[in-house]
Amino acid sequence: MQKRAVARRVGIADVAAQAGVSLATVSRVMNGSFTVDPTIAARVRSVAGELKYQANPVGRSLARGKTETIGILVPDLANPMFQAVLHGLSSAAAEDGYRVLIADSSETSSEESILAAEARRRGDGVVLCAPRMNEAELNELAPSLQPMVLINRNASDGTPSLSVDYAQGIQELAEHLVELGHRRLLFLSGPETSASNRLRLLGLDSFRASHPAVEVSLEQCGFSFASGYDAASLVVASGATGVMAFNDLVAMGLLSGLHEQGVSVPQDLSVTGFDDIPFAAYTSPPLTTAAVPLTMLGEQAWHRLHQLLQGSVPEEPETIFRTEIQVRGSTGPARSLPAM
Amino acid sequence: MQKRAVARRVGIADVAAQAGVSLATVSRVMNGSFTVDPTIAARVRSVAGELKYQANPVGRSLARGKTETIGILVPDLANPMFQAVLHGLSSAAAEDGYRVLIADSSETSSEESILAAEARRRGDGVVLCAPRMNEAELNELAPSLQPMVLINRNASDGTPSLSVDYAQGIQELAEHLVELGHRRLLFLSGPETSASNRLRLLGLDSFRASHPAVEVSLEQCGFSFASGYDAASLVVASGATGVMAFNDLVAMGLLSGLHEQGVSVPQDLSVTGFDDIPFAAYTSPPLTTAAVPLTMLGEQAWHRLHQLLQGSVPEEPETIFRTEIQVRGSTGPARSLPAM
DNA sequence: CAAGAACGAGAAAACGTTTTCTCATTGGCG
């Protein structure tokens, strides 16, 4: 006899009926429009409170044509690097009242297009963080994904992008190792699909050109802790004394693998990472690495996207962030170097 | 003369017009209904392809009454513990075609209710991960948030929950320290708002009861790396030889602070963490900690929520996960212990 | 005092789908 409808959601219509006004008026009151009589407004607010009315975001989004939500596509949510970017993005977006929807491709580049389109369509814009898809695919997809911001990639249509100068970073790391006396360097290369990996390779090419006396070899590896761990034997066998890992995760895995094989770092071998993820400073030994402003990357991505959402044209399409070498315990003088 | 509308989104109506059928038919084709003539279906599909039509998720959500999206509320997205849970949740949800919306309260408990309600209303359900709000608030809020799953909290309305047995975990850690000969223990307590911290305190009470000869003191600390770092002096001054940090983050900060003060771990002091975040094994020294199945917690949360969304009543309201002590390098024999 | 402006609030259209009705056509069967 009392409440027969089992739990029908209270809608704007219920409030309107109860308060004896029209839907429009309720909507106006709830949105803080001043064009409504204070008496009525108060009554509506009171009824809304009683009924615990809260606007349905889906209906509102449809009517307004925007969701106040953005999507982010990451290749691997388990990777602290992307976690840091996500955190920066989410915090910054939250400050402007926007929420973030996650799309994690789990390093499956073939799924990216679909996930990106999905994420984009569910929100007002999207951030593609280091997508693994190839150049052609990205260029084709880009126009349909606007407004969008790219991280560590570029599209031919001038989509705003935030990039890290990996080429410079890896060169500085190599330079650092050479200064320590290392002459045989090894780079543990990341996924072929990674654009930032290609940039590192480019950087190494420049380095080779300017340092003909230094041997810089290459080994295909991966992006994860496990791949670094598995590479330990290869690394030892290579005879290199300075090893640059694709990223901190790989470096940490390598450190772990080397430790198990009784190789001491940095006495026997120097190891560098890349990214400076939050825990790179606390490995044993602490990791020498090229610091990427990860959280800031996320924050800036939001600010760019926010501008786009407000209809302003981006002033500079591409922003490039420099890395900063953090020298820590995992690198030291080359073993064969005569004491000075 | 060609395309005057600057970029109007192509909708179901465009496809219908172009294919010479009704909206309903297009919808049926796009949703794979078999009640439509193959010839027409093919034509619609072809037109849809040409026009690159993709259904607007907002309109669809409104019509269907569900968004295939869930929300998650976390106290701090910068914390690897919550990142791991989020990762588990997101992966598991993705497998069933659901996406995850993030709400990060940044440890501001007063904002949680609003954020939780928001996140819930935007999706079909919500996961509250270790909310900091008090008991009363949680109990009051819970009914309005259904379907929901709680992690490390309980609500009076029988909301399904996934909990970790922190009381048992902290006792095992204390036990471990005592076995190493430590008699003066110190617990670096986490936020008062943290329910799991209260459980740890409860565990320590039991421990005290069963080990009257052991001194277990307490120091208010925090949840972050920084708070652990700052606590180093206090810890040294306390005279304790075994320190249990609130979590791995605090432990790592403490390790760092102690290192700076020239205190060696575990020779001078033993330190334990809690959670076993992905990098706890790679600090220097590696952290002895109580492993919480973080990713699994996220996955299970999804599975529970998924059941709820499909209308099945949860069999067991609360699932409790045990922790597993990982003994690593940060704990060792008490210094003053006579050699045996 | 009357005419126009300003104002406040209701009616209705719009947002983009899905889904229930409804109806026309076809095919089968008695």
Next chain:
DNA sequence: CGCCAATGAGAAAACGTTTTCTCGTTCTTG
């Protein structure tokens, strides 16, 4: 050959808001 069932597709209602129109009042002003 006619009737009923089955089939396929269109019309329209529904989802829950916002927002544009529109219109009736009241206030202002000449």
